Amino acid sequence: MIPAGRQVAGEVCNECLVGLGVERIRQDFPALQVKVHGKPLVYLDNAATSQKPQVVIDRITRYYLSENSNIHRGVHFLSDLATQAYESTRDRLRQFLNAAHDxxxxxxxxxxxxxxxxxxxxxxxxxxxxxxxxxxxxEHHSNIVPWQILCEEKGATLRVIPINDAGELLLEEYERLLCDRTRLVAVTYVSNALGTVNPVKPMIATAHRRGIPVLVDGAQAAPHLAVDVQDLDCDFYAFSGHKLYGPTGIGILYGKADLLESMPPYQGGGDMISAVTFERTLYNSLPYKFEAGTPHIAGVIGLGAAIEYVQRIGLPRIAAYEADLLAYGTELLSAIPGLRIIGTAREKASVLSFVLDGIHAHDTGTILDHEGIAIRAGHHCAMPVMKRFGVPATARASLAFYNTREELEALAKGLHKVIEVFA
Amino acid sequence: MSDLSDLYQQVILDHYKRPRNFRRLDEANRKAEGHNPLCGDEITVYLHLDGDVIKDISFEGAGCAISKASASMMTAALKGRTRGEAETLFEKFHEMVTGRRDGTADPAGLGKLEVFCGVSEFPVRVKCASLAWHTLRAALEGSGERVSTE
Incomplete structure (x- = not known):
């Protein structure tokens, strides 16, 4: 089933992580060993999705090999096993976010x-x-479009906090936008297109003084910043597992219990009910009220393994290592003639978005790919950000704790090659 | 994996840096806009159709090297051609860049457009090469709708 060696490798790695022994960490990620066009893969598209450590792949395999069953339904052995694994992951997530309740x-x-x-x-x-x-x-399109749909349906208005040329929110403008008609603030913690880390804690406090709840989009923050939802005092916090070294198709919505209690169900189906007749349905209690249908059980369990892995390394150490990488990458890229970094906020995390004079990001992406370097080229699902900076697209290198200084040097070398092709 | 120079041939880079017929066409009687949401390419193709003949053709927009060079070379190839000839050329061009050339289309007719044959080795770039042509077709059909390669 699970090769014993891999388990041992995970343990050894745990011990060698002082100073983040990145070469050992890289051994935990099978996809990082892939060759692309005959060259070693330099994976710098982590803001799109991260690679998965062997422990996550093994945990999902083990679930399907020997624990597969539906949850919350059976009185049989496997169902109990699957339910325990599923619910213990919920508790791990509660600890991870420091939420008050499962x-x-x-x-x-x-x-x-x-x-x-x-x-x-x-x-x-x-x-x-x-x-x-x-x-x-x-905001990413996913924190724009749902609100546009809602506003259109209700005749409500979407207000937008502007940003400066560095890609930082204008906080005085933010305060001015809040009024007695504001029902919710929905803001990203870390920008996927610019890398800006927003001061969400004081922003939440500002909104709360007016009694306005705040949703934080944590998609890009979750892999880079330790989050304490009680300290932030956010009302909702959403993130995805796949950017946090877990599987795709699974994510978390944290919500304050009293708010969630007062909200109607999102989808109807199995698991979210406590009794159904044709006349009426009695909804299940939290959190099941919002989990209709058989969930992605393997995904939840895999995410649990990913978080355990990340917790063993420790997000504060990950953040410190990545901050060093980001500073080094910024230095390397800034030295390239004709390169302009888009997003130069004082507080940034793990994103290097840039344009090259006279060269489209898509061409940059193709030529870098030829060197085995994976970056993202495009609008990053943030078309309003591109418009704000007057560019059709940017090239984006996004970092994870398994990236190295050598990989950033390879990126810089690759960019010189791009310039050469267009010289 | 084919060589990068198959994709970024000198002729293509030249048309990217110095695009031909890159202007608004005041006497145009047809135009269409094209858009590639994946990379943000935007293009407008202007046509001056005289009966069945493309009397003049031009384009405007922003895009990657492949899409801009393709638009530039398309306009150079189509000036003075008939609508039918343009359709045939698009068909041949499309078969070439998608790597589906099977002898039904005569490659000989493509002329200078042959430089785009390297695109077939880079599947994600096929949309870049064909955006101008899809937009041209919309202009010819006069549908006036915005063309998207998605």
């Missing part, structure tokens, strides 16, 4: 579904004509 952790398909859940359930029941929702100019 029932505040809702399993979703990802950040997008978490935000849509809040837009449908909270939004539809609370927002009326003339009300306002506040988002920011650096």
């Amino acid at each position: 029932r505040e952790i809702i399993f979703t398909r990802g950040t997008t579904e978490g935000i849509n859940l809040v837009a449908h359930s909270f939004g539809r029941s609370r927002v009326r004509a003339g009300d306002e929702i506040v988002i920011s100019a650096m």
